[in-house]
Amino acid sequence: MISLSGVVAQFTELVLAVLLAPLLTGWVNQCRAWLQNKSAPPLLQPYRMLAKLFQKEVVLAHNASPLFRAAPYLIFGCLCTAAAIVPTLGTDLPLNAAADAIALVGLLALARLFTALAGMDVGTAFGSLGARREMLVGFLAEPALLMVLFTASLISNSTSLATIAETLAHKEFVIHPSLAFAGIAFTMVSLAENARIPVDNPATHLELTMIHEAMVLEYSGRHLAMIEWAVSLKLFVYSCIGLVLFLPFGIAGGGDWLGLVLALPALLAKLAAGGALLALIEMLSAKMRIFRAPEFLGTAFLLAVLAVLVHVLLER
Amino acid sequence: MLEPLPGAAPVWRARCDPGQWLAACLAIATAGGRLGSLWASDERDTGKERAGALGGYSVHALMVTYDGLLWLDLPVSAQVAGYPDLSGIFPCARRMQRAAFDLVGLRALAPDGTPPDSRGWLRHGAWSAAIHPLRRDLALTEQLAPGDPRYAFVAVEGEGVHEIAVGPVHAGIIEPGHFRFSIVGERVLRLEQRLGYKHKGIEKRFESMSLLEGARLAGRVSGDSTVAYAWAYAMALEGMAGVRPGSRALRLRALLLERERIANHLGDLGFIGNDGGLAFGLAQFSRLKEDLLRSNAALFGHRYMMDRIVPGGVAVDLETAGRDRLLAEADSLEAELRTLRAIYYDHAGLQDRCINCGRLSPKTAAALGVVGLAARASGHAMDARVHPGFAPYDEFVPKLASHRNGDVAARIVVRFEEILESLQLERSLLQALPKGELQVTLAEPPPGACGVGWVEGWRGEVLVALQAGPAGRVRRCHPHDPSWQNWPALEHAVLGNIVPDFPLINKSFNLSYAGADL
Numbered sequence: 001m002i003s004l005s006g007v008v009a010q011f012t013e014l015v016l017a018v019l020l021a022p023l024l025t026g027w028v029n030q031c032r033a034w035l036q037n038k039s040a041p042p043l044l045q046p047y048r049m050l051a052k053l054f055q056k057e058v059v060l061a062h063n064a065s066p067l068f069r070a071a072p073y074l075i076f077g078c079l080c081t082a083a084a085i086v087p088t089l090g091t092d093l094p095l096n097a098a099a100d101a102i103a104l105v106g107l108l109a110l111a112r113l114f115t116a117l118a119g120m121d122v123g124t125a126f127g128s129l130g131a132r133r134e135m136l137v138g139f140l141a142e143p144a145l146l147m148v149l150f151t152a153s154l155i156s157n158s159t160s161l162a163t164i165a166e167t168l169a170h171k172e173f174v175i176h177p178s179l180a181f182a183g184i185a186f187t188m189v190s191l192a193e194n195a196r197i198p199v200d201n202p203a204t205h206l207e208l209t210m211i212h213e214a215m216v217l218e219y220s221g222r223h224l225a226m227i228e229w230a231v232s233l234k235l236f237v238y239s240c241i242g243l244v245l246f247l248p249f250g251i252a253g254g255g256d257w258l259g260l261v262l263a264l265p266a267l268l269a270k271l272a273a274g275g276a277l278l279a280l281i282e283m284l285s286a287k288m289r290i291f292r293a294p295e296f297l298g299t300a301f302l303l304a305v306l307a308v309l310v311h312v313l314l315e316r
Numbered sequence: 317m318l319e320p321l322p323g324a325a326p327v328w329r330a331r332c333d334p335g336q337w338l339a340a341c342l343a344i345a346t347a348g349g350r351l352g353s354l355w356a357s358d359e360r361d362t363g364k365e366r367a368g369a370l371g372g373y374s375v376h377a378l379m380v381t382y383d384g385l386l387w388l389d390l391p392v393s394a395q396v397a398g399y400p401d402l403s404g405i406f407p408c409a410r411r412m413q414r415a416a417f418d419l420v421g422l423r424a425l426a427p428d429g430t431p432p433d434s435r436g437w438l439r440h441g442a443w444s445a446a447i448h449p450l451r452r453d454l455a456l457t458e459q460l461a462p463g464d465p466r467y468a469f470v471a472v473e474g475e476g477v478h479e480i481a482v483g484p485v486h487a488g489i490i491e492p493g494h495f496r497f498s499i500v501g502e503r504v505l506r507l508e509q510r511l512g513y514k515h516k517g518i519e520k521r522f523e524s525m526s527l528l529e530g531a532r533l534a535g536r537v538s539g540d541s542t543v544a545y546a547w548a549y550a551m552a553l554e555g556m557a558g559v560r561p562g563s564r565a566l567r568l569r570a571l572l573l574e575r576e577r578i579a580n581h582l583g584d585l586g587f588i589g590n591d592g593g594l595a596f597g598l599a600q601f602s603r604l605k606e607d608l609l610r611s612n613a614a615l616f617g618h619r620y621m622m623d624r625i626v627p628g629g630v631a632v633d634l635e636t637a638g639r640d641r642l643l644a645e646a647d648s649l650e651a652e653l654r655t656l657r658a659i660y661y662d663h664a665g666l667q668d669r670c671i672n673c674g675r676l677s678p679k680t681a682a683a684l685g686v687v688g689l690a691a692r693a694s695g696h697a698m699d700a701r702v703h704p705g706f707a708p709y710d711e712f713v714p715k716l717a718s719h720r721n722g723d724v725a726a727r728i729v730v731r732f733e734e735i736l737e738s739l740q741l742e743r744s745l746l747q748a749l750p751k752g753e754l755q756v757t758l759a760e761p762p763p764g765a766c767g768v769g770w771v772e773g774w775r776g777e778v779l780v781a782l783q784a785g786p787a788g789r790v791r792r793c794h795p796h797d798p799s800w801q802n803w804p805a806l807e808h809a810v811l812g813n814i815v816p817d818f819p820l821i822n823k824s825f826n827l828s829y830a831g832a833d834l
Contacts (some may be wrong), residue, residue, distance in 0.1 A: 025455040072555035125480040129815070197593050199663060205488035206591065208480070217487075286665030287593025288817050290502060 005255045009090035016264075017083035017240075021232035022046035024239065024275055031279030032203075044231060050225050058221035061122040064222075072219065072226035078111035079233040086240045089263040091166045092254030097212045100159040100291035101149040104241075105142060108193070112138050119215030126207050130214025132185035133290060137192050137199060138209065140297035144189045147304030151182040152245050154311050161244055176315060181307035183246050188300035190238045192293065195231075196278065198285040199293050209287070239274050243267070258299065318386075323555020324706045325770035326384030329806040337377075337390045338400045344379045344386070348683040351406035352378035352385060353779050353796035354413060355519075357422035358452045360394060371825060375399045375424050376794070378779055379497065384704055385768055387781070398425040399530045403432050408685045408801045411437055415512075415834075419519065432805035438833065441465025445526030449520055456524050457515075472498035472506050480815065482511045491829035495818075500816040505544035507807045514833035524794035527553055527761065527782075529789045531627050534780060537795045539620060543569075543576040544773025546625040546794060551706070551769035552782040553627045556761035564752035566708040571642075571745045572621045574738040577774035578649075579608050579620075581731040582824050583740075589660065592669045600656055604649060609731075611645055618666070629755030639746050647740045653739075657732050666674065670725035674821030676809040677722055686805045688776015688798045690825055693730045694722035700772035712744055722809075724824040736803075760788045775828065776802065797831030 005294050026046045033040035042048075060069070084108075085099045088205050099107070119127035153159045155165035155176055192199040195212035204210060207217070244251070250266030252259030288296065318328040332340060341351075354377045372394035379386040401424040403411040413424035423431050430679050436445065441783035443449065444463035472479075477500050484492035492513035498506040518537060522530050534549035535542045547569055554560065561569075582605040587674050589597020603646040609619040614636045624632050634642075655724035660666060676686065678695035691698055697718040701709040717733030759786040761767075776798025785791030806825050810818055 028775075032595070036595055037603070038599060125478075129480065195332050201593050203595065205486075206595075206819040207482060207487050253713070283596055285587075285664060286669055288665060289669060290814060292668070 002203050003092060004254060005090065005093070005257060005260065006092040006094050009252070009260055010084065010093045010095055012260075013087070013089050013093070014080065014084045017088065017115060017233065017236055018080060018229075020273060021083075021236035022050060022229065022269075024236050024271055025232040026057065028275045028279050029306055032278045032282060035279055035283040048227075050229055053220075053228065054222050055223040055226035059063055061120060061218055064218075065121050067171060067220075068118050068121040068205075070116045071121075071252075072223040072230070074114045075111045076230045076233070078107050078114070079230045079237060082107045082237050083233055083240075085161060086237055087162050087244055087251055088240045088267055089164045089268055090252040090254070090256070090260050091162045092252075093162050096160055096162040101161055101164070102146070102206070104161065105146055105149065108145075108234070108237075109138065109142060111234070115212075115215050115227075118219075122218045126210070126214045127218050129208075130211055130217075133211045134215060137293055137297065140294055140301070141189050141192045144297060144301040144304045145193070147301065147308060148182045148186045148189065148245070151304065151307040151311055154308065155179075155212075155315070161241075165244045165248045165251050166253065168245070169251050170253050176311070178307040178311035178315060179246060181303045181310060183242075185300045185303035185307060186242055186295060188303075190242065190276075191281065192297055192300075194235050194238055197282040198288045199296065201287050204287075207223070210268045211290075226241075240267075241272055242274065244268050321387070321766055321768060322558055323767050323769075324481040324551050324554070324560070325768050326704050327387055327555075327768045327770075328384065328774065329387040330765065331389045331391065334390065334400050337375075337388060337625065337725065338402075338405075340386070340388060341377070341379070345405045346383065346586070349379055349381040349386075349511040350687075351402065351409055351412075351780065352380040353776070353792040353794065353800070354378075354402065354409050354416065355781070355796075356392075356416040356422045356450075357792045358420055358450060361393070361452055362516045373397065373420060375416065376424055376781065377402070378781060378796070380777075382703075385770060385779075387766070387768065392422055397421055397557050401425070401426045401432050405791045406685055407683065408804060409824050411804070412800060414438075417448075419448060419450040421451065433469050434510075435467060438515045439463060440467075440512050444517075449517060451522075453523070456520055467510060469496045469508050469510075471507070474500070476500050477505060484510075486509065487787040493744050493829050495798070497815060497818070499815055502816065504810050504813055504815060504818070507818075509803055509807060509811050511803065512828060512833050514830045516834070518834045519792075519794060522790045523614055523785075525790050526629060526788050527556075527784060527790055528758075528783075530793055532623055534793070534795055535625075537834070538568070538828040539622075539826065540580055540796070541576065541773040541775060541778060541831065542620055542622045543572045543625060544771045546623070547573060548769030548771040548780040549782065549793075549795070550625055550627045551771065552767035552780045553758065553761070553769075555767035555769075556765040556784055557627075557758040558748075558783065559620065559628065559756050559758055560707075561629040561756055562752040562754070563750050565754050565756075566810070567712075567745050567749055568630045568632070568634060568754070569625055570708050570712060571634070572624055572741060574609065574742050574745070575612060576621060578735050578738050579612075579741075580774040580826075581735045582608065584823065585656075585660070585728065585731055586822050587826075588670075588724070588820065589666065591804070591823045593667045594663065594666050594780055597666075600652075604652060607709045608644070608649070612640065613640065628758050629753070631754075633754055634746075634749065639749065643743060643746055646742055648816075648822065650736065650739050651688075653732070653735060655662055660728065660732075661760050669817070669820060670728060670806045670824075671721075671723060672811055673724045673822060674809040675721065675723045675804055678720065681722065682806060682810050684808065685791060687801045687823070688772070689727065689734070690731055690773070690776070690805060692718040692804050695720040700770055700777045704770075706770065707746075712741055714741055724820055727824040762785075765789070773798070775826070795831075795834070798826040801831075802827050803832065 030040040116131035120130040200211040373392040418439040443460035470796040479498040483494045494510040535546040551807045586598040672676025681694035689788045762788040779796040782789040
């Protein structure tokens, strides 16, 4: 049954995700700059960037196929849908019945698929290079992410993210040792999936070392804006998945109007802390050699499996 | 017949015929010497008086031997326009020979009469293959007809081999150069460089200048080594004029050269860290470098100390207050550097990227005639400041830093050690700065007089070969950057490495495009 508070929560959540995502990116960039003793760019810089790109002319390669032109919108669409099914403010989300955690991983994979296809579409060396590396990272990261989500699913006996959030936030407080393992695994996967140091470097200008950036080198204008926005959304979605699984406190239950209002400052505070932590991790690490990525993600998968085992052995 | 050239660098000059040319090179290579530089000149206007029928052009080679430099002149007749190829003995000669053909039109020929590589090097289709800009009958202002820009890269074939073309326009703000990678998966099977995008006719421009004016142009061959070039040019000219700058001037020169070395090493260390994904390193080292450059601007009037070394001496002086400031700066810089060094050496992620990455083995380095910092990081402790040890380095001998591994990590270690040693030298120089005049006046060298400058810049040895024309003009000037020798070594260092490690390896060499493109 669809309740009014559910519809409001769903709508606010989607709009907030789309609007707040660049802010999170701006915040992480600001923290990074501060940690490097630099004066930071304004918090709203990503919005200015998007505004600039939307005004710019689109330059297309002569041999770009319709896929190349459609991909930015498809990617953005995938990530909007993903953002809609991750509970950030309330757990009573009408759309949640349509898609569970496994579908979420599928949506993220779909976005990745289109990015990689678009990267190869024009046929430049860098696009294919990036697509190849992205798929290497992706096929290792996805199983680890699934295992993390399974751990949470086992705890709450559901693959629906809303139920998971509901269980972890509002049921009786229980310490789950399995979530500690899952938390580390999830952090590692998020770093890889969001093209952050140590797996990829979002700030680099070195074409040969890029993963994600190499795939989108050929994009310009509004296409690039959509992709940049989608990248921000991805970081936002991943951060929110992390919050749902490991810090769900403050998320409102069904019909809780006051909780829904209070959930926003809680979310902002948690995201700010998470963004600062991400900047700190990035600051302290060097970028690893690309062939270390399998080891890194293998470790993440191992930790995720351990999380499931710990749950099965200790928490039943 | 060896004729010693006057000047601070130990140089002997000899004319030879093609047979002696090859024999001399072979003997020098066997004795452990190497090729310093190779260039050609148009001598048709003086041909009659000098060499009779043989005259026309000349090929020149500067050989670096244990005792000093040997300048070989090989007259080449205008009809043949060819000379024996040296690339079989010194592989680094190949690109210099191709450049010499583009500029003067003399072809290096293998014993079977074919050139080892007939592709242009500096030409790039900006002028046609039949035009040779350094010939004297071509005016400086002449508009050259464009030529064929096509260039045949060496193709690598096989299952799954493909090419990546990078540059000359890069995503970052760096100098232009084209790199053609042949790769399988991520592994580099072959790298072929194509340089010459920054060719701007410096050698031709020299010939329209007076000897004194040339000093400023020499300081602009490669901006990051402006002190080394200016000193090398001044050394060549002072040798020709038969003067020696005073002790104070020489020590101030050494001070400027060491500060140039420190500034560049600091910048490189930051960028190496950044290319390894450690942006913290770039921020810290950039700050240290900026402080140094600002002191330069305050004390010497120019951040990079351009035009501070002039023929006959130096254009700046240092007061007591400035001396104290530099001493204090050296102490604080050293303390910060030691902290940063500990962070770099202890950072597991960075060390993992750098160790065994881009290895240039001592054997390969010797075979390719690698010079300077890259050679020292590959086990060859050579440094013109130590040997032959031009003044004032005969009194202030630096301790050489070298490493046997030849990887990116080794080049980082050598940079750290060299900064510390340069700081030590800077202190000694500052504490022993005698009174004395800053400049001596130069007499006009006689037409035809030759001089060589040989200075160890931060990247390696900078050579300037200078010949005077009538009325104090430059007849021919050839500035030589160490990058000529080290660029081919980079092609070898990346073999077997993975593509994303190339920027790190490239940055650890940090070679000059402008200096080698001239």
